[in-house]
Amino acid sequence: MAENDTHPAAPDGGEQPLEADRLRDLLLAPGYLKALVFSALIGVPVSLVAFWFLVGLHETEHLVWADLPHGLGWDTPPWWWPLPLLPIAGVVVGLVAARLPGRGGQVPASGLHAGGASPVMLPGVLLAAAASLPLGAVLGPEAPLIALGGGLALLFRDLARVPATPKSTALLGAAGAAAAIAAIFGNPLVAAVLLMEVVGAGGPQLFAVMLPALLSSGVGALVFTGIGHWTGLETGALSLHLPMPFPRLDVGDVLWAIPFALAVAVLLHPVLAAARRVAALVSSGVVSRTVLCAAAAAACAALYALITGRSPAEVALSGQATLGQLATDPHAWGVGALVAVLLFKGTAYALCLGSLRGGLVFPALFLGAAAGVLVAPLPGLGLVPGMAAGMAAAAAATLRLPVSSVVLVSLLLGGTAMIPVVILAAVIAFVTTELLPMHAAGG
Numbered sequence: 001m002a003e004n005d006t007h008p009a010a011p012d013g014g015e016q017p018l019e020a021d022r023l024r025d026l027l028l029a030p031g032y033l034k035a036l037v038f039s040a041l042i043g044v045p046v047s048l049v050a051f052w053f054l055v056g057l058h059e060t061e062h063l064v065w066a067d068l069p070h071g072l073g074w075d076t077p078p079w080w081w082p083l084p085l086l087p088i089a090g091v092v093v094g095l096v097a098a099r100l101p102g103r104g105g106q107v108p109a110s111g112l113h114a115g116g117a118s119p120v121m122l123p124g125v126l127l128a129a130a131a132s133l134p135l136g137a138v139l140g141p142e143a144p145l146i147a148l149g150g151g152l153a154l155l156f157r158d159l160a161r162v163p164a165t166p167k168s169t170a171l172l173g174a175a176g177a178a179a180a181i182a183a184i185f186g187n188p189l190v191a192a193v194l195l196m197e198v199v200g201a202g203g204p205q206l207f208a209v210m211l212p213a214l215l216s217s218g219v220g221a222l223v224f225t226g227i228g229h230w231t232g233l234e235t236g237a238l239s240l241h242l243p244m245p246f247p248r249l250d251v252g253d254v255l256w257a258i259p260f261a262l263a264v265a266v267l268l269h270p271v272l273a274a275a276r277r278v279a280a281l282v283s284s285g286v287v288s289r290t291v292l293c294a295a296a297a298a299a300c301a302a303l304y305a306l307i308t309g310r311s312p313a314e315v316a317l318s319g320q321a322t323l324g325q326l327a328t329d330p331h332a333w334g335v336g337a338l339v340a341v342l343l344f345k346g347t348a349y350a351l352c353l354g355s356l357r358g359g360l361v362f363p364a365l366f367l368g369a370a371a372g373v374l375v376a377p378l379p380g381l382g383l384v385p386g387m388a389a390g391m392a393a394a395a396a397a398t399l400r401l402p403v404s405s406v407v408l409v410s411l412l413l414g415g416t417a418m419i420p421v422v423i424l425a426a427v428i429a430f431v432t433t434e435l436l437p438m439h440a441a442g443g
Helices: 018-028 031-072 083-101 119-132 142-159 166-185 187-197 203-231 250-281 286-308 320-328 335-357 361-375 383-399 402-413 418-435
Strands: none
Touching: 031 119, 031 142, 031 166, 083 119, 083 166, 083 286, 119 142, 142 166, 166 187, 187 402, 250 286, 250 335, 250 361, 250 383, 286 335, 320 361, 335 361, 361 383, 361 402, 383 402, 383 418, 402 418
């Protein structure tokens, strides 16, 4: 063994692992301990801002898609309802991307990123998300929340005159992002695991990044949970209420999960590749092409409503509320409606991923759940295992974060009975996505 690979001797005469020494030195460093304390402190204001940001999005969405149609005499939005709304979102996002620092945040087709926005970028991030999400973008709020949390953490650092170093910027950005993202998933553990995989760290560096993120998101969970109970307001936290008890997994459920997860990954692959092509197209004509893509997504929702007679909101928006409805009453959806929502929402998803601002998670979960309900009548496959496998496969194929996908779907289901199928589907979908052609997958 080379000399530099030997481990130092422990006090008892044995050998002490080098990694443990490095971790101990890191944890005892004064700068790191200060970062931990600051991470706990920033969890409070970041969670407060994230809570009210989500409340604002939730209330605005309800106003636009429920209160206004009801006030005009419709039980559900008419088929043409998205047609004026999404182009307005496209105009706002296009102008923000063209004229404000930071271009309104990351284009969601590029995936999730751990780095928060710098403070100067926050107005653009907030404005683009506030225009995209309530007006019908087929996107979720998690990417703007990551940017918001990380940006606020850096802003508070600057206000407190804490020395700015590359390490402190990375640590506090991850901590702020975790505190904010915990607000939408309702669980600090999901936020910590998600940030762990997005950062892609390992060894001592994994602990260095994760401890501030876990601490800040845990403190934040106390804040936004307490504020929610106190005010009675909702942020739209993700949870499912299945109408039946969990069945016992059998051989059929497990065997069907393998080809089903493979199929979900293969079918989502061109959707994500199309989203990246849309992003490239929009980059050369930001305002006009953003509006055009938003209008095309609106047309998908309108056509779906015309063809099926159902609400255009089932295609528009993130799918978070519709996922809850699907889980509560899956038999209300016929085969034709399920096929139509998969086709039209998948197309609108690709268009919004490449042009508007938001996150990938919520629409992917809905598409996976809808596919699971569609294939559930297959002999030997149950409804709940089908939905569980579909959500896990869609999340892993879209995010390319298999551990986060397993944790998130398990949390959604509210139990451990489906974990074997969830893990199997997530791993198969992730491996399939990684093995598909790199140019189509976006590398």
